[in-house]
Amino acid sequence: xxxxxxxxxxxxxxxxxxxxxxxxxxxxxxxxxxxxxxxxxxxxxxxxxxxxxxxxxxxxxxxxxxxxxxxxxxxxxxxxxxxxxxxxxxxxxxxxxxxxxxxxxxxxxxxxxxxxxxxxxxxxxxxxxxxxxxxxxxxxxxxxxxxxxxxxxxxxxxxxxxxxxxxxxxxxxxxxxxxxxxxxxxxxxxxxxxxxxxxxxxxxxxxxxxxxxxxxxxxxxxxxxxxxxxxxxxxxxxxxxxxxxxxxxxxxxxxxxxxxxxxxxxxxxxxxxxxxxxxxxxx
Amino acid sequence: xxxxxxxxxxxxxxxxxxxxxxxxxxxxxxxxxxxxxxxxxxxxxxxxxxxxxxxxxxxxxxxxxxxxxxxxxxxxxxxxxxxxxxxxxxxxxxxxxxxxxxxxxxxxxxxxxxxxxxxxxxxxxxxxxxxxxxxxxxxxxxxxxxxxxxxxxxxxxxxxxxxxxxxxxxxxxxxxxxxxxxxxxxxxxxxxxxxxxxxxxxxxxxxxxxxxxxxxxxxxxxxxxxxxxxxxxxxxxxxxxxxxxxxxxxxxxxxxxxxxxxxxxxxxxxxxxxxxxxxxxxxxxxxxxxxxxxxxxxxxxxxxxxxxxxxxxxxxxxxxxxxxxxxxxxxxxxxxxxxxxxxxxxxxxxxxxxxxxxxxxxxxxxxxxxxxxxxxxxxxxxxxxxxxxxxxxxxxxxxxxxx
Numbered sequence: 001x002x003x004x005x006x007x008x009x010x011x012x013x014x015x016x017x018x019x020x021x022x023x024x025x026x027x028x029x030x031x032x033x034x035x036x037x038x039x040x041x042x043x044x045x046x047x048x049x050x051x052x053x054x055x056x057x058x059x060x061x062x063x064x065x066x067x068x069x070x071x072x073x074x075x076x077x078x079x080x081x082x083x084x085x086x087x088x089x090x091x092x093x094x095x096x097x098x099x100x101x102x103x104x105x106x107x108x109x110x111x112x113x114x115x116x117x118x119x120x121x122x123x124x125x126x127x128x129x130x131x132x133x134x135x136x137x138x139x140x141x142x143x144x145x146x147x148x149x150x151x152x153x154x155x156x157x158x159x160x161x162x163x164x165x166x167x168x169x170x171x172x173x174x175x176x177x178x179x180x181x182x183x184x185x186x187x188x189x190x191x192x193x194x195x196x197x198x199x200x201x202x203x204x205x206x207x208x209x210x211x212x213x214x215x216x217x218x219x220x221x222x223x224x225x226x227x228x229x230x231x232x233x234x235x236x237x238x239x240x241x242x243x244x245x246x247x248x249x250x251x252x253x254x255x256x257x258x259x260x261x262x263x264x265x266x267x268x269x270x271x272x273x274x275x276x277x278x279x280x281x282x283x
Numbered sequence: 284x285x286x287x288x289x290x291x292x293x294x295x296x297x298x299x300x301x302x303x304x305x306x307x308x309x310x311x312x313x314x315x316x317x318x319x320x321x322x323x324x325x326x327x328x329x330x331x332x333x334x335x336x337x338x339x340x341x342x343x344x345x346x347x348x349x350x351x352x353x354x355x356x357x358x359x360x361x362x363x364x365x366x367x368x369x370x371x372x373x374x375x376x377x378x379x380x381x382x383x384x385x386x387x388x389x390x391x392x393x394x395x396x397x398x399x400x401x402x403x404x405x406x407x408x409x410x411x412x413x414x415x416x417x418x419x420x421x422x423x424x425x426x427x428x429x430x431x432x433x434x435x436x437x438x439x440x441x442x443x444x445x446x447x448x449x450x451x452x453x454x455x456x457x458x459x460x461x462x463x464x465x466x467x468x469x470x471x472x473x474x475x476x477x478x479x480x481x482x483x484x485x486x487x488x489x490x491x492x493x494x495x496x497x498x499x500x501x502x503x504x505x506x507x508x509x510x511x512x513x514x515x516x517x518x519x520x521x522x523x524x525x526x527x528x529x530x531x532x533x534x535x536x537x538x539x540x541x542x543x544x545x546x547x548x549x550x551x552x553x554x555x556x557x558x559x560x561x562x563x564x565x566x567x568x569x570x571x572x573x574x575x576x577x578x579x580x581x582x583x584x585x586x587x588x589x590x591x592x593x594x595x596x597x598x599x600x601x602x603x604x605x606x607x608x609x610x611x612x613x614x615x616x617x618x619x620x621x622x623x624x625x626x627x628x629x630x631x632x633x634x635x636x637x638x639x640x641x642x643x644x645x646x647x648x649x650x651x652x653x654x655x656x657x658x659x660x661x662x663x664x665x666x667x668x669x670x671x672x673x674x675x676x677x678x679x680x681x682x683x684x685x686x
Contacts, residue, residue: 049409067683133548151480152534152550234534237685245682251386252678 032264039257050253058258068242072262075239078158079222083215085162086169090214091207094173099182113170121164125231128160132232152234160228161221168217176210177203212277219270223263239263325438326410328591334419334600340372341598344384344393346585347377347539348559348619349447350606359618361611369605371598379537380487381655382678388412394593395602397447399583400435401489401655401674407443412588414441420604425625429646435656436586444588445603448612450621450641451582451652452485452493453573455556455564457546468497468576470553472528479531483545483554486535488677489655491684492581493555494528495521496653500578509664510581511656518672518680525684535685539563546571558620582652583621616641622649 006012042055062068097109116124131137132152139149150156180203188198226240237245239262246256343350352375353360362373376393378384381402388396388411398406406412417423423445430436430446437443456465461478471482472494484490495510498521507517533550536542539560545551547569561573587606589599605611607624613631616623622643623629629638642648656663662671672680 061679065679065683067686070686071682134550135548235529235532235685237682242682245678247386251382251389252675 035257035260038254039261041254043252043254058255061255062258062262068259071237071239071242074154074236075223075263076266078154078161078238079219081158082161082165082222083169083218085158086166086218087211087215089162090166090169090173091211094170094177094207095203097170098174098177098180099185110174113167113174116163117167121227122231124164125160125228128156128163128228129231132156152232154233154236156232156234157229157236157238160232161225162218164228165218165221168221169211169214172210172214172217173207176206176213180206209277212274216271216274220263220267223266325407326591328410328413330414330416330441331419331596331600332416335597337369337371337598337601338595339370339598340374341395341595341602342393343373343375343602344387344396345375345377346397346399346619347379349377349397349585349615350375351615351618359614361606361614365602365605365611369598369601371595371601373602379539381489382487383537385409385411388590391590391592394590394595394599396588396590397585398444398588399585399655401657403435403443403586403588404657406588407438410591412443413591415444415589415600415603417442417445419600420445420607422604422607422609422625425609425627426607427624427626427644427646429649430584430624433584435584435654444586445607446624447585447587447606448616448619448621448624449582449584449649449652449654450558450619451575451580452555453558453561453580454553454576455546455561455571455573456553457549458570458572460549460552464572464574465553466574466577468493468578469501471531471555472497472524474527474530476531478553481533481550481552482528482531483542483551484528484532484535485555486537488674488681489581490555491521491525491677491680492653492655492658494524496581497578498524508666509662510653511658512662512664512666512671513658514662514666514669514671518676522680522684526686529684529686543567543569559618562618562620580652582654584649584652584654613637616643 038050039058040054040056041050041052042057043050093109093113097106097113101109129152132139132150134149134151138156139151142149184202185198188202193201224240226238226244229236229238229241239259242259243256246252246259350362350373351359352362352373362375365371366373376387378387381399384396384398384402385405387393388406389409391411396402396406396412398412403412426446430449432440432442433446436446454465454468454471456470458464460481461470470476470478471484476482485493491513492510495507495513495517498505498517499507499510502520505517505520507513513521534541534545536545536551536554539557540563542551542554542556542560543564546564547567556573558573561571564571587603589596589603593599606615609625609627609631612623612625613628615621616628617632617634617637620641622638622641623632626644629643632638634640638644657674658672658677660670660673662669
C-alpha cells in the first residue's frame, strides 16, 4: 500500500489535497454559489414556497426601497466604528504586553485577553444587556454623574461588539509587535528620538499592517452580526437582522439571499483595499 | 363585522351541508359555497383511516406554554402523563411568531404544531400539514361547535386539525411606573404618551393589525372594518402610525422571556402581551397588570395540526386527543391564560372562575376578538371594489417601520 503510493505521486497528491479541496470547493464556495443562485429565484408570497424562475426582483427591491440602503449604511458605519474603537483600545494593550511587561506578567495578560473567548457569545452579550438595562452598571454610572443612560440602542450595540471582538484585534497587533526587535527601539533612542517619534517612525509602520489584519476580523464579524443587536440594540436592526427576518419570519429565502450578498460584496471590496496595504502577510 | 360573521356562518352552514353530502371523499373539489371562503385548492393529501400503535416518539412544535413537561415549573406538566399513557416520548421546540412556526414546519422535523390563524392556512396551502380524521380523536366531540370548521382550520369542510383554545393580546403595564391604569391602546400609540422610550411592541408584521384596530376606533373616517383587510390608503395610515410609535418603543419583543426581563428591569413599562407572560412576571414578583383596552383586542385561535411528512402520525393523533382532553386542555388554558376549546375543561380548572374570566364558550365574546389571520389580496371584510395589501407587503412594511 505505502509503496504503491510512493510509486504514484499523483495519487498521493490527490489523496492529500482531495478532502480540503472538496471542503473548500463544495461545502464552502458551493454554499456561497447556492446563496447567490437563490437570490435570483422568486417565491410564492402566500405559502413561501420557492419558485425556480429566474428574476431580478429581489435585487430590484433591495436597490429601490430606501430602508435597505439605510440599514446597509448603518451596518457599515457600526462595523467601522467597532473596528476603530478596537484598534485604539488594542494598541496600548498590545504594546504594553509585548514591550513593557515582564515575561510572567506577559503570559498572564495573554491568558486574560484570550479568556473571554472561552465564554459563550450569548453570555457576554446578555451580560452587557444587564449592564445597559435600567439600574444596571452602565446606567447607574451615568446617573451618578448626572447624565442620562444611553439605554439599549446603537451605542450599546457598538460597545458590546467592540468588547466581543477586542481579542481578535489585540492578538494580531501583539504578534506584529513581537516581530519588532527591541534593538530597533534602543537604536531609535540612541539616535536621539523621543518616545512619540519612536512610536511614529518605528512602531507604527510595523503595527499598521497588523491593525489592518485585525480589522478584517472585527469588520467582517460585525458586518454579519445580528444577535448582539437583538439583545442590546433596542429597536435597531442591522443587515443580519434583515436576513434573519426574511428567512425566519417572512420565509422569503430569495430576498434574504439577495441581502446577504451585500456583506459579501463589501467584504470583497475591503479585502481588495487591504491587499494593497500588504497586510495580508500579517494574517 | 356583522357582514363577516354572517358570511362566516353561511360558510359554516355550506360546509356542514357539503360535509353531509360528500361524507366519503375528502379529495373532491366540488365548487360548493365553501370554496369561496378560502379561495385556494390545497394539495391532495390523504387523511389517516385507522389508528395504529404509537411509534414511541413525537416531536412537538408549540407556542411557549403549550407543551409543558415540568421543566419550567414542576407543577406545570401535562406531557409526562401523556408519555406514560401512550409511550410516545415527547420532545418540544417552542417558537415566538407564527412566521417562525411556518418556516420551522418546512424543515419536516416536527410531527405536530400548534398553529394560529395566521399560520394555519399557509401550512395547509403549502402542503406541510395534512387533513385530520376527527373520528379518530374521541375528545373532538366535546370541542365547542363554534370552533369547528372555521376558515382558519378547515378547507371545504375538511378539518386540518383540532381546535385548542383562543385568547387575546392584552395590554400589560408596571403598576408602580404607570399611573393611572391605562384603559386604551393610546398609551402605546399616541405620540405624546408619557411613557416614551419605555413602550414595547410585538416584533412581527402581524402587529400591524393592532395599529389598524386602534385606528379603526380612533379614526373612523379611514373606514377600516377589519384590521386584516387594509386597502392602500388604510395601510399607509397604519404604517405611519407604527413609524410614529417607533419613537416611543424601547424594544420590540418576540421572545417572551425577553419581554419578562424587560418588564423586570423596567426598560419596558407598558405594551402588548400574552396572559402567560403576565403570569410569569407576576411569579417573579414583578408588579404588572393586564387589561382589555376599550378599542378591542387582537388574538389567536389555535389549532393542533399534523405534519404531512411525519413518521409518527399515530403518536400525533394520540397527542391531539390528549391535548384537548378536559384535564390537559384545562391545564394549558389556565397556564397560558386563554379559553379552552373543550367545553368539559371548565370543570377541571384549579381556578373555578377561569372560564368566566376568559369568557370560554361565550360565542358572542369570542367573535369580538380579531383573530390573527393571514392578510391576502382579496379583502377579508368582503369588499370587492379594492385590492387589499397581502402579507408579503406587511412583511416589507414591518422592516421599513423598524427602519
